Amino acid sequence: MALVKLVNIEKRWGNVVGVARQSLDIQDGEFMVFLGPSGCGKTTTMRMVAGLEEPSDGQIWIGDKDVTDALPKDRDVAMVFQNYGLYPHMSVADNIGYPLKIRGVGREERQRQVQEVAQKVELEHLLARRPRDLSGGQRQRVALARAIVRRPQVFLMDEPLSNLDAKLRASMRAEIRRLQAEMRITTIYVTHDQIEAMTLADRIVVMKSGVIQQLGTPAEVYARPANLFVAGFVGSPPMNLLSATVQGGVVHVGVQRLDGLTPPATAQGDVVLGVRPEDLRVAAEGSAQDGEALLKGQVYMSELTGDAVLLTVEVGKDRLCVRGDRHLRLAIGDPVALALPAQHCHFFDPKTEARL
Ligand SMILES: Nc1ncnc2c1ncn2[C@@H]1O[C@H](COP(=O)(O)OP(=O)(O)OP(=O)(O)O)[C@@H](O)[C@H]1O
Ligand SMILES: [Mg+2]
Known part of the structure; x- marks a missing residue:
């Protein structure tokens, strides 16, 4: 069953075309990676799924609901951004628990869930700290925990590892993959890094200039690139x-x-x-x-x-x-x-x- 469905989705600003009439089905529990160079429309597509950007044309479905006109808060998606977006004046525990608080979850239950999620991402010992007293990787884990605690239908992640050094990126990558496999929450992950795409994805969407070039498993895309663009983009050194x-x-x-x-x-x-x-x-x-x-x-x-x-x-x-x-x-x-x-x-x- 397709959990997220994009039907002829398009985004234009005047005569700038960000995303050009694309259709895509993402399966329930699938880890889908949008891969492509800067400006190819990855973030725009993700923001349309989140409800932060209104499509010029087409429909978006999540589960059996047409959410094209739904507000972001009514879509049951959690987004993790490149710059984390943590609240600087709140402790790690309060940052993680914030989505529960605005949902009206009681204090004790909130603490229990924060504790449970903090354990998953190995942050239990840092719950009292402020974000500024954390390393980049730890901040990233707080952002991740805050998304996880919501148990959304869909995770949306936009280049969440790009501020980390190479070693940390590799270990966080493995961590994200493990968590996603464990929780089986449908995930859309945006990156321009083909290694990240290859290692994380169940399926990859390769994009260029707002148009999907190829959709397939990492092995398929690598073994049979659909065109010269994909052939040159996936693989290092390239084909x-x-x-x-x-x-x-x-x-x-x-x-x-x-x-x-x-x-x-x-x-x-x-x-x-x-x-x-x-x-x-x-x-x-x-x-x-x-x-x-x-x-x-x-x-x-x-x-x-x-x-x-x-x-x-x-x-x-x-x-x-x-x-x-x-x-x-x-x-x-x-x-x-x-x-x-x-x-x-x-x-x-x-x-x-x-x-x-
Ligand atoms: N508000 C806007 N008005 C006009 N054009 C826009 C607007 N937002 C994005 N664009 C254009 O739409 C295209 C797609 O942008 P998008 O941010 O989706 O790219 P991206 O694939 O996420 O790139 P990056 O890897 O650099 O983040 C780009 O050419 C961008 O300049
Ligand atoms: Mg982007």
Whole structure:
């Protein structure tokens, strides 16, 4: 059953289109992540679900209720913002308990629930403090606890981890995922960070310029990007995208003929050939194995990242990134042969940018 339903939802300001007639079903208990670059309409979409922004067109359903015209307080959603939005003059306990207080929950019951939620996010020992005496991660947990204590039908989270350092972000990310799995509360989570999207989501919505580009599980989006935009956006380092041609089923990159690849029947003439850095193999022996094609180039740069070597290889006028074994030692200018596995090559139409 779809718990949150967007039906042809649109947001315009004059002739600025923030979100362009999009439809989307979010399942009960699902963790849905909106992923896309700055300005693609993530926050606007979320604010329309929250009731903080009025759609120019379309309807929003939560459960079996059309909430398009409902006030935010009547929608049973809890939002966690990037800047936390805590009350500075209140203690942690009062911040967390505030939504219960305005609902008229009695003092003792409030204390009991605050205690229970504080335990979930490991804040019991900090309940008497003020927000200014907390670290960024602790403040984030207070904001999270305040959302949890409401037990809403839907959590809305807009880049909630972006003010935290990398290490804290990774641990809070795991924490959010665990809490959500435990509580099974339908969640919409906004981020421009594709790692965050991959690790958190049941399904990802990739957006660009107010338009949904792809909807799928992290594994689906990663394995079969729907178009060039998604291919370039999801993955780090991103997928290599090479200009190529296909004639009679044979792929050429520049003057090199890539025997062994099996382009789809729809790939004809100019195409974009995509291959991820980790799917390329440095063929030290200089030959391809079954189901591989060989591409020759020169080392442009070699970087040791610790667990791997990132090679940049120049092939004609293109540069490819290759994720190689950390023991790989190649010098700038060295000739190198790259093996492309046929089953991990992606073909795109350079005009429509769609996957072929
Ligand atoms: N009140 C407004 N008036 C006009 N345009 C607006 C208004 N609010 C947002 N926009 C535009 O709508 C588009 C989508 O904005 P939105 O805030 O949803 O982006 P976002 O995906 O959340 O980006 P970010 O990652 O930077 O937060 C942007 O181009 C933005 O400039
Ligand atoms: Mg935003």
